[in-house]
Amino acid sequence: MVAVPFSWLLICYKNQPPAQQQDDNLHCSEKKMASESYPPLFRSHTDSTQAADLDDQLNPVHDLEDPIPLVDLQSLKLGEACEFWGIFRLVDHGVPPTLLTQLEEHAKAVFSLPFESKQSLITSPLSYFWGTPALTPSGAALSTKGTSTLQNINWVEGLNVPLAQLSQFQTDNPTVASFSLVLEEYGKHLARLATTIFEAMVKSLGMDPIESKSHLSNSTGVVRVYRYPPHCSNSASASAWGMDVHTDSSVLSILNQDDVGGLEVLKDTEWFNVNPIPSTLVVNLGDMMQAISDDKYKSVKHRVKVNRSKERISICYFVFPGEGSVIRSSNYKPFTYSDFQKEVQKDLKTVGYKVGLERFKA
Numbered sequence: 001m002v003a004v005p006f007s008w009l010l011i012c013y014k015n016q017p018p019a020q021q022q023d024d025n026l027h028c029s030e031k032k033m034a035s036e037s038y039p040p041l042f043r044s045h046t047d048s049t050q051a052a053d054l055d056d057q058l059n060p061v062h063d064l065e066d067p068i069p070l071v072d073l074q075s076l077k078l079g080e081a082c083e084f085w086g087i088f089r090l091v092d093h094g095v096p097p098t099l100l101t102q103l104e105e106h107a108k109a110v111f112s113l114p115f116e117s118k119q120s121l122i123t124s125p126l127s128y129f130w131g132t133p134a135l136t137p138s139g140a141a142l143s144t145k146g147t148s149t150l151q152n153i154n155w156v157e158g159l160n161v162p163l164a165q166l167s168q169f170q171t172d173n174p175t176v177a178s179f180s181l182v183l184e185e186y187g188k189h190l191a192r193l194a195t196t197i198f199e200a201m202v203k204s205l206g207m208d209p210i211e212s213k214s215h216l217s218n219s220t221g222v223v224r225v226y227r228y229p230p231h232c233s234n235s236a237s238a239s240a241w242g243m244d245v246h247t248d249s250s251v252l253s254i255l256n257q258d259d260v261g262g263l264e265v266l267k268d269t270e271w272f273n274v275n276p277i278p279s280t281l282v283v284n285l286g287d288m289m290q291a292i293s294d295d296k297y298k299s300v301k302h303r304v305k306v307n308r309s310k311e312r313i314s315i316c317y318f319v320f321p322g323e324g325s326v327i328r329s330s331n332y333k334p335f336t337y338s339d340f341q342k343e344v345q346k347d348l349k350t351v352g353y354k355v356g357l358e359r360f361k362a
Ligand SMILES: O=C(O)CCC(=O)C(=O)O
Pocket: 133, 224, 226, 243, 248, 255, 257, 263, 302, 303, 304, 314, 315, 316
């Protein structure tokens, strides 16, 4: 494979308007869908785009050029990208393009099953969720029962797949069974990639590779498969977000998105679109990596905007420190990922959102 030198590559993907803007002229009423595969709350659509327009004014996003760093595994000079962005695109990831295509097709097939079937077929150790990406520590979906308004609902449904337990999953449904096989194959590639990227980060930070080893454990790998239904609403109070602003709690997250777009990242005070580029994966750093690097690297803030006429599929891999692995750095009190997770769950219940690393500042 030809090594592309690390650069803040601006040449390969410029000025392409995101799919959301291309669709501006489409009336949502033309796209009205009452698909039985969507969670019932997602099925109503109206013909105005006011909410999204209002949102654009409040949250301007830079899309003149695409400055997200592009990194390859040969040169692996990714320090800059991790320091200044907390996100980069990976070109030579070695995941076969056919596998990426298969994965997307299978994900679409599973999401197209009736809502009730997904609820009954996706069983432990997997889980099906909608309306919020937050899950309980055991991976179960938080209850969205009793949710009577669209406020605070994230316009997303998903599957949570803990890879180490995937082989225990049993199903008679052929669509779900074949998806599970493809996921298993994909998971192996992603574990390999995560290790390679993490080792390169440790090297770039000048940290001890042996001591750092426990900070990334492949057995913690989880894949989240998302579908963001289209969202059209004339109600300014309705959420236009597929996923609210957040940082990932992981060490690393590796994202594979379809061609619709909608992911945005915050750099300093500006939002940037992470436009889809075929055959690339997007790597973003999570809270654990920020702490491991003693704040040298950034856990990037990001969010997902929904499209007005198209649904979007994304497949994200998250990996965490090994159990009992204590993260020690000068900016934070020593803590394990399990301490962090407990604090996050507590905050979700009490203050209603994740406070995150601030809770562990020295
Ligand atoms: O769907 C995406 O592009 C991003 C999802 C995400 O940020 C997450 O799962 O934490």
